[in-house]
Amino acid sequence: MSVIEVHELHKAYGETVAADAVSLTVEDGEIFGILGPNGAGKTTTVECLIGLRRPDRGRIRVLGLDPRRDGRALREQIGVQLQESRLPDALRVGEALELYAHLYEAPADPDRLLTDLGLTERATTAFGNLSGGEQQRLSIALALVGDPRVAILDELTTGLDPNARRETWHLIEQVRASGVTVVLVTHFMDEAERLCDRLAIIDRGRVVATDTPAALIGGVETSAQLRLRTVPPIEASALADLAEVHAVATEGEELVIRGDGDVLHAIATRVRALGAVTVSARLGQATLEDAFLALTGRDHAPEELRADAAGEVSP
Numbered sequence: 001m002s003v004i005e006v007h008e009l010h011k012a013y014g015e016t017v018a019a020d021a022v023s024l025t026v027e028d029g030e031i032f033g034i035l036g037p038n039g040a041g042k043t044t045t046v047e048c049l050i051g052l053r054r055p056d057r058g059r060i061r062v063l064g065l066d067p068r069r070d071g072r073a074l075r076e077q078i079g080v081q082l083q084e085s086r087l088p089d090a091l092r093v094g095e096a097l098e099l100y101a102h103l104y105e106a107p108a109d110p111d112r113l114l115t116d117l118g119l120t121e122r123a124t125t126a127f128g129n130l131s132g133g134e135q136q137r138l139s140i141a142l143a144l145v146g147d148p149r150v151a152i153l154d155e156l157t158t159g160l161d162p163n164a165r166r167e168t169w170h171l172i173e174q175v176r177a178s179g180v181t182v183v184l185v186t187h188f189m190d191e192a193e194r195l196c197d198r199l200a201i202i203d204r205g206r207v208v209a210t211d212t213p214a215a216l217i218g219g220v221e222t223s224a225q226l227r228l229r230t231v232p233p234i235e236a237s238a239l240a241d242l243a244e245v246h247a248v249a250t251e252g253e254e255l256v257i258r259g260d261g262d263v264l265h266a267i268a269t270r271v272r273a274l275g276a277v278t279v280s281a282r283l284g285q286a287t288l289e290d291a292f293l294a295l296t297g298r299d300h301a302p303e304e305l306r307a308d309a310a311g312e313v314s315p
């Protein structure tokens, strides 16, 4: 069953087209990712979903409701954590939950939420004294306090250290396991690959693909990635003209080369011709970043989309 249906959503701010014929469906019980670089139109799409913005055109149904017309009924059934939502520094964790619980007719039990989200010992701590990870856990708790069927979480792990990110991912999986459908807005490739059952890649206001991470990555299998180290080191520009090479980047002492066809042979021949010796050559597997590049036709991913944008994280 689809819990969210968006058909040809269009939204512009003056000359800027933020959402250009965006269509997507979110199925009951899944973690659905909306992945794209800054400015791609993710937040605009989500704000239309929850009735905060009026689309210029298009049809949206969330749990069968029209977010603009049936906003009140919808807000009883969805939980939202919006980007950079902050609480007053002096507000204590338990007080915040009680306060938010009063906004709903049939709220979840705040004590159970504190337990589920590992915040029981912080119940009397003021928001301003929580760590970044704890603040994010509280914002998940607040998104769940109405006992929603759908939780929409926008840029949940931005600014968190790798440990706190992993903890947050685990919590999101628990939320899904409890039967809540999760829409996760993110610009982190690794997060989308690790957590989402399916995802829509958005670029410049358009959905360029929707599928499971594995299927999106599978679609670019023919593109090989090689990490190469030589002595003496050779410049990226010394390989860039090879027909089999699509892109070369320098990462530390390694060259990261993407290409196809007989790219290994072409590189080996060039390395020898340059009088260099290969110290290590590792073939990498395609990632969501490769899928993004293939689907958007860009030759490099925007900096903030890379997996390590918030530090080195391995799932």
Ligand SMILES: Nc1ncnc2c1ncn2[C@@H]1O[C@H](COP(=O)(O)OP(=O)(O)OP(=O)(O)O)[C@@H](O)[C@H]1O
Residues within 6 Å of the ligand: 013, 016, 017, 018, 036, 037, 038, 039, 040, 041, 042, 043, 044, 045, 187
């Ligand atoms: N209120 C607004 N007025 C004018 N332009 C806006 C407004 N909100 C967003 N935009 C523009 O619309 C485009 C899409 O923005 P949006 O915030 O939806 O993207 P995003 O993918 O969520 O990006 P980010 O990850 O940076 O939040 C951007 O070019 C942005 O500058």
